[in-house]
Amino acid sequence: MAILSLKNAAIATLAAAGNAAFVNAQDDDPLKVMFVNEFPDKTIDLYWENHSFDAEHPERRKLEARIPPRGGWHASETFNGHEFSYELDGKRHFVTPPPGNANNEQFIMVAGENEGFKVRCEITVNSQQYMDYLDILVKPYWAPRAAARFLELVRDKYYDGVAFNRVVPKFLTQFGIAKDYFTRTKERELSIWDDFPKDVPFEPGTISFAGSGHDSRTTEIFIVMPGASQEQMDKFGENSWETPFAVVDGDVNKSALKKIYSGYGDMPPFAKGPDTSKIYDIDGYTTYLPKMFPKLDYIDRCYVVDEVGIGEEKSEGEF
Numbered sequence: 001m002a003i004l005s006l007k008n009a010a011i012a013t014l015a016a017a018g019n020a021a022f023v024n025a026q027d028d029d030p031l032k033v034m035f036v037n038e039f040p041d042k043t044i045d046l047y048w049e050n051h052s053f054d055a056e057h058p059e060r061r062k063l064e065a066r067i068p069p070r071g072g073w074h075a076s077e078t079f080n081g082h083e084f085s086y087e088l089d090g091k092r093h094f095v096t097p098p099p100g101n102a103n104n105e106q107f108i109m110v111a112g113e114n115e116g117f118k119v120r121c122e123i124t125v126n127s128q129q130y131m132d133y134l135d136i137l138v139k140p141y142w143a144p145r146a147a148a149r150f151l152e153l154v155r156d157k158y159y160d161g162v163a164f165n166r167v168v169p170k171f172l173t174q175f176g177i178a179k180d181y182f183t184r185t186k187e188r189e190l191s192i193w194d195d196f197p198k199d200v201p202f203e204p205g206t207i208s209f210a211g212s213g214h215d216s217r218t219t220e221i222f223i224v225m226p227g228a229s230q231e232q233m234d235k236f237g238e239n240s241w242e243t244p245f246a247v248v249d250g251d252v253n254k255s256a257l258k259k260i261y262s263g264y265g266d267m268p269p270f271a272k273g274p275d276t277s278k279i280y281d282i283d284g285y286t287t288y289l290p291k292m293f294p295k296l297d298y299i300d301r302c303y304v305v306d307e308v309g310i311g312e313e314k315s316e317g318e319f
Contacts, residue, residue: 111140
């Protein structure tokens with residue numbers, strides 16, 4: 001797994017203040033924008049629209065970058081109010097990046113009218129008695145940093161073998177601590193900045209990264225469980241790092257989510273379930289979980305559905 005790639009370095013450079021307040025943007029104020037392409041096999045040609053010329057003028061549209069698929073990216077040094085465009089499936093899409101944060105930074109996924117990228121996780125259920133699957137629809141515009149990070153981790157097979165370590169009926173299911181000690185230790189140090197909130201409400205099946213403070217999201221995510229009270233769902237999202245980026249695809253009440261073993265209860269100090277700090281220890285998966293919590297269910301593997309058969313190679317400049 002490429003832990004510190006050029007893309008991560010570029011994001012760190014372009015996002016030094018996370019979910020800081022919007023600046024009072026003026027036209028021609030500098031703006032840094034990270035454009036990301038998560039399509040499985042489509043290269044996106046990104047153009048800068050020069051409004052100094054008429055629409056039919058040959059200088060009106062200038063090619064800025066060719067963004068490869070599967071996490072390809074382009075970091076643009078531009079200005080507030082400048083417009084970009086790209087063509088997808090015969091239709092041209094126009095993008096004027098919103099004003100950035102206190103460091104004049106934005107993060108945008110070029111996804112056209114795409115409703116989401118489907119990830120399938122094949123999992124054990126009923127305390128490892130059976131195999132089932134959980135389909136996740138990653139929404140490109142809800143929380144693009146979170147969406148890109150999750151897809152990156154899926155492609156890197158980070159979630160393969162991961163335990164559902166916090167399963168509380170009518171509350172949440174949480175997972176995301178890698179089976180391999182060195183992998184989880186490295187990724188734990190690599191956080192992403194908070195996304196700008198889009199006022200997407202939490203509902204049963206909504207998925208968000210977990211965190212512990214501003215700009216603290218790493219690999220752990222949670223899913224809102226069926227039966228969660230409206231009061232509880234209203235509390236989700238009060239923290240800046242709790243931003244929905246995906247949903248359980250289909251009817252969440254008929255999904256495998258409710259079949260995941262939940263008998264150990266919540267984590268300490270709320271109850272006596274698995275302690276996340278001990279899972280991160282070197283013997284977390286080799287001794288602690290199998291000895292103390294043998295009935296937990298696990299993810300066998302996760303993959304991006306539309307990328308099956310494309311190959312294992314990565315796009316140049318991926319996360």
